[in-house]
Amino acid sequence: MPYVNRNENNEIISMHADAPAEESEYLPATHTDVIAFLNANSSDAQALEFLSSSDYELVRVLEDLIELMVDKNIILFTELPPIAQQKLVQRRGARKNLRESDSIMIGEDDIL
Secondary structure (H helix, E strand, C coil): CCEEEECCCCCEEEEECCCCCCCCEECCCCCHHHHHHHHHHHHHHHHHHHHHHHHHHHHHHHHHHHHHHHHCCCCCHHHCCHHHHHHHHHHHHHHHHHHHHHHHHCCCCCCC
């Protein structure tokens, strides 16, 4: 790796592990054009991948934060928009169902 394809301006437009076409050029991974291509494209891709993968974790953090604020009477649950209330109740119910289904299989006194 990598085999590269270039455009008419001699810029790398794609990179491949195997030569996808006869006109593909092999470059060492340390070649300055390869490094420039990866740096130009990977930061956006990595940022998007990070944001996508962390969304679920952040949702859980936000749920916990809202629950904490409600428990401490910082906000009232009814102050949240109705759609937010509905989503939070649905997610709370889903988590409760998961906990209950786990408890059916493993009793509190069971040792694993």
